[in-house]
Structure formats: structure tokens, C-alpha cells
Amino acid sequence: MLLQHSGFGIAVTGSGSCTPQVTLDNNGLSQMVDTSDEWIVARTGIRYRRLADDRTSLCDLAAEASRRAIEMARITPTDIDLIVLATSTADDLFGSASQIQYQLGATKAVAFDLTAACSGFVFGLVTASQFIRTGIYQNVLLIGADILSRWVNWSDRGTCILFGDGAGAVVLQASETDSLLGFEIRSDGTQNSSLNLAYKAQPKELIDGVSIGQGAFHPITMNGQEIYRFAVKKVPEVIEKAMFRANISVEEIDWLLLHQANQRILDAVAQRLTVPAEKVISNLANYGNTSAASIPIALDEAVRDGKVKTGDTIAAAGFGAGLTWGAAIFKWGR
Numbered sequence: 001m002l003l004q005h006s007g008f009g010i011a012v013t014g015s016g017s018c019t020p021q022v023t024l025d026n027n028g029l030s031q032m033v034d035t036s037d038e039w040i041v042a043r044t045g046i047r048y049r050r051l052a053d054d055r056t057s058l059c060d061l062a063a064e065a066s067r068r069a070i071e072m073a074r075i076t077p078t079d080i081d082l083i084v085l086a087t088s089t090a091d092d093l094f095g096s097a098s099q100i101q102y103q104l105g106a107t108k109a110v111a112f113d114l115t116a117a118c119s120g121f122v123f124g125l126v127t128a129s130q131f132i133r134t135g136i137y138q139n140v141l142l143i144g145a146d147i148l149s150r151w152v153n154w155s156d157r158g159t160c161i162l163f164g165d166g167a168g169a170v171v172l173q174a175s176e177t178d179s180l181l182g183f184e185i186r187s188d189g190t191q192n193s194s195l196n197l198a199y200k201a202q203p204k205e206l207i208d209g210v211s212i213g214q215g216a217f218h219p220i221t222m223n224g225q226e227i228y229r230f231a232v233k234k235v236p237e238v239i240e241k242a243m244f245r246a247n248i249s250v251e252e253i254d255w256l257l258l259h260q261a262n263q264r265i266l267d268a269v270a271q272r273l274t275v276p277a278e279k280v281i282s283n284l285a286n287y288g289n290t291s292a293a294s295i296p297i298a299l300d301e302a303v304r305d306g307k308v309k310t311g312d313t314i315a316a317a318g319f320g321a322g323l324t325w326g327a328a329i330f331k332w333g334r
């Protein structure tokens, strides 16, 4: 059943993705840190990850994923009203969305970055949808893109095995029927220290009595067990809340599309929700955890493989640093 809205409905009409060429497998990692293919596969399900080299920018990956999504939606860049870039690893701390707007030639669009770590795509979907619901914009490009390899501590075996790079994008369009059936997004800063990519300041005295903090961002730190427990508890809850808002039962979900962090998390969440394994979309073996990019990359692959078909109902959920988490239930296609 579709919810009735006084404003405009949303259709998800195109998807695209782009990952770097360079592949690092688990055996390669075992040359760098004390680990093994068996350990990584058993604990995470990850086998390969794609890594961006020094010539590959976040904007390049994001722009290519966007072009593919725009083509699938059968619109042109000049039709786009708004670009939302969900990322934690912008090429420029001032924001990278405007650069992508330029690269695409999306001359009419306003563009901005949104940061919510691995929940970025779901938070972006909810944010972008508000502009359509209120009738302000008709065509929105939502991108999830991250190059976490820039920020991984490559000598920390607890984290370096997990992450990869990539970009995914979707086109959202105003529609008479509403395909965004329900959502719920959440934050809890009390557990913020469980997963950080934090700025550390050093005191620097400019003149007598005027001191500032100037430093650098430090590589990712994580309490893996805390994050694991958080995900397995909170993600089913937020999906159930979104299903409640959408007024649908778990049997009506065609695909469970979780942030691709760890196969054990995917399995545990599916089990709690009683979603059968064949409805769980998983491509993390090939890409690892690509942060904000993981949901749109997995969606794009499933659409292009013919798994996800027009009218299918997808329960998507992101979770990660912040801590942040959220779910959105939507139907694929026009």
C-alpha cells in the first residue's frame, strides 16, 4: 500500500556505479599484516577490494557513476535540479559536489556534500526526497562515494582488511505515485568513539596570546566488536520502524539491501527479520566496505544483472560512524 502525500511522489529511475581498476585480494593483505585469506573470509566474507590510485579522484569515480545513472534514467545532466554527494572522503573539505556538477555539465543543478559515514546514502536518499516531496525539484542526482583507502591505517589488521573504494549513484524523479514508502534515520553520539576518522589539533601560537589548533586527520580507528553489536541490534529495529511507516510486512520485501560491511552482519540482520538468504543482496566479497558507496553499488549491480526488477520493493539500511543508522523502503523503477 502506498502512503498518501499532499506533495509529490518519488521514483527511483536510474542507477550507476564505478569502482577503481586496482584490486587487492586477501593474500595481498597477508603480505602487509599478520592475517590470512581464511581468517578474513570466515570473519567478514570479503575476498577483494578495489583501491583508487593517486591519479583517481573521488570526483572522477562519482562523475562516472553519475553518468551511468543519468543515462539509465533517460535524462540529461542539464535536467538535474539538485546533486547530493554523500561522502566522508571528499577531495576537498570545502565539498566536492560542485566539482562533480561541473564535470557532468549539470549547469542548472545546485550541489552539496552530506556526511553521515556509511549511512550517507540512506541519509542522502531521505534528504533528497524532501526537495521532491515539497515540489521544489523534479530531478535529483544522489551519489554515494568514498575513497577510504586514503584514511585506512594499513598496518592495523583490525581495520585495513575491511575497506575498499568506489562510487554509486541513483536518479530520483518527481512522480505521480510515490515509491519511497517509508524511512527512519537515527544518530547516537554517545558511541562516537567506536569509529573515528578524527582531526587531531596541535597548539600553534600565531602571536602572543593568540593560539589556534592546527593538525591533521588521523587514520581510521575502530572498536570492531562494539560496531558489530551495534549493527546487529540497531539495523533490524530501524528497518522494522521503516516497514511500520510504509505499512508493509516483511513478506512484502523483495530485497534486503544492507550497507555491505560484513557478511556476518548481513546474515544476522536477515535472520532477525526472518528475510530468507536469497532475498539478501550481497557483493561485499568483491568490494569490501565502500562506505557511502556500498548500497548504490550493490543496487546498481543487482539492477543491471536483472535481479532487481521494476516494481520490486527494497529495504535498504545503512549504519556506521557517528554513530548513525537508517533505513528506507522504496520501490525500484518508474
Ligand code: COA
Pocket (backbone or CB within 6 Å): 034, 035, 036, 039, 040, 043, 044, 118, 157, 158, 161, 162, 222, 223, 224, 225, 227, 228, 261, 262, 289, 319, 320, 321
Ligand atoms: N587477521 C587475523 N587475526 C585478526 C585480524 C586479522 N585481520 N584482526 C583481528 N584479529 C585477531 C584479534 O587480534 C583477536 O586475536 P586475540 O583473540 O588473540 O586477541 C582475534 O582475531 C579476534 O578478534 P576480534 O576483534 O574479536 O574479531 P571479530 O570476530 O570481532 O572480527 C571484525 C573482527 C573487525 C571483522 C568484526 O568485529 C567486525 O566486522 N566488526 C564490524 C566492523 C564494521 O563493520 N565496521 C564498519 C561499519 S560501517
